[in-house]
Amino acid sequence: MSELDDVADELYAGSPADFIARRTAAVKVARADKDRELADAIAELRKPTVSAWLVNLLVRDDPAMAGQIVALGEGLRDAERSLDGPALRELSSQRRQLVRSLVARARRLAQPAGQKIGDTVAQELDATLTAALADPAVAREVLSGRLTAAREYAGFGSADAAEGTPPPAPPKAQKAPKEPKESKEPSPPAARGKLRLVGESERAEPKETAADRERRRREEREQRARDEAQAAWEQADRAAAEARRRHEAAVEARDESAAEVARAEERAARAHGEEDDLVRELAEVRRRLAAAGKAATVADKDVAGAQQTLRADDKDVAVAERELHRAERARDAAEAARDGK
Structure with a gap:
């Protein structure tokens, strides 16, 4: 583990109330050691929101939490891919129970620090944990123990299914082609004799026709499944494009804010030096x-x-x-x- 990792772990383990002061002190130590690169890297570490701090507390408090989130998230995604309704309902119930228990534990962990947890913070914490169970990328951020802001799942899949969001309506299946009417032409003598032997019911629905009908029904079910999957993919693709747009806008705003914070912190560092x-x-x-x-x-x-x-x-x-x-x-x-x- 690098020196930056050590400093980051120490910063994100503490309360957000004195994060800036502790970060400034760490920057001063690095500069005193003539390590400008480390000082700049420490200065870029963002102060966590209260909900992100709670997530970091949970990760440090219970090492088993990582395994729970990864295993349950994979189970939910597997159930969705296989269209296993009973398993998805059971896993969704487990997801809700896990999120509720983690939010309650976070409230208890925050008490020694005197941090009040309001409804807004609790909702952000709930949304972040739900997103971690739906998106492996969010799970990695959450389990790093260095989360700086709440996360929200905006895609199509685990989170939507877990909350009961109905899937897009499947397109109407095309009507099966009508079976050709039975020919009125008289059958050859041999055929007539055979039909009389096998009986009236088989003359109305020969074995080959029943197999064809079953095959057609199977193909229609497969086509509906493909159509539903295509519709789901299109919705997910639109959601991903919108999420990318929002992410790029957020990154641009974040970068500008980070630059302003760096400038302000430089001014603050000089003022602290004079002080x-x-x-x-x-x-x-x-x-x-x-x-x-x-x-x-x-x-x-x-x-x-x-x-x-x-x-x-x-x-x-x-x-x-x-x-x-x-x-x-x-x-x-x-x-x-x-x-x-």
């Missing part, structure tokens, strides 16, 4: 601001301590000055007494 740079600068400024704040707090404490010390020293100076004044006065008095003044 990252500014965040780093802001973090550095905040770090320096915090350090300066701590230093200012320490300085303020030092100032308060120095001021307290200064006030104590001022008191000591005042006391010393008073003592000095008293000592000087005492000295002056002693000097005056000594001099007899």
Whole structure:
């Protein structure tokens, strides 16, 4: 498995809510590794719709689901090709039961992610699973685990038969040619004798005529089957042509949208890069601001301590000055007494 496969599996396994953010992060990692080709390939991965995400969840949750879809889809197509009505009805019932159970399981799987599943999403999921059972190409998309959008079967076959859509009306069978009237010419004596021996009923319907009639009925049934098959093929061909037209229009619109998304993502990547740079600068400024704040707090404490010390020293100076004044006065008095003044 390639590195792109690993990234794609990880992206499509997650919730669609943060798909863009996770894809952008993966693109950044690839660009940081100087792998431009991988980065471009990751950027082209489309965000899945909610219904497509549910399909991907189902595929990852139950490995046996792939075998169920492939086996039941092949059984439905085989029953249609063989015009096996009872088998087709039974398999169609199994198809409905399987789709209902998968939709219910998808609802349960979505609960841990907090994703609400409305009627529209449930209908898209139902249509996608039904299309996978009718069309092997859709089945391959579904079972890849990387579906990006809902699918709908637009052809003629399993899905239509399963829902009870009546097949196109068969063309009217041509009337069988009338049997030639029995000749009124008298039979030769030998023939008349033979007819009298075999009886009246065989004279009215000889064995060869009954075989011809049975062969004609068989050919008429085969012709009706061919006509019905031709009508079905023509309808399927028209549906396929319309589907191709819609597909080509959708692909063109998708490609334009993809190009616009790529341009928008490039702009977003540049903006995120600038944002990252500014965040780093802001973090550095905040770090320096915090350090300066701590230093200012320490300085303020030092100032308060120095001021307290200064006030104590001022008191000591005042006391010393008073003592000095008293000592000087005492000295002056002693000097005056000594001099007899």
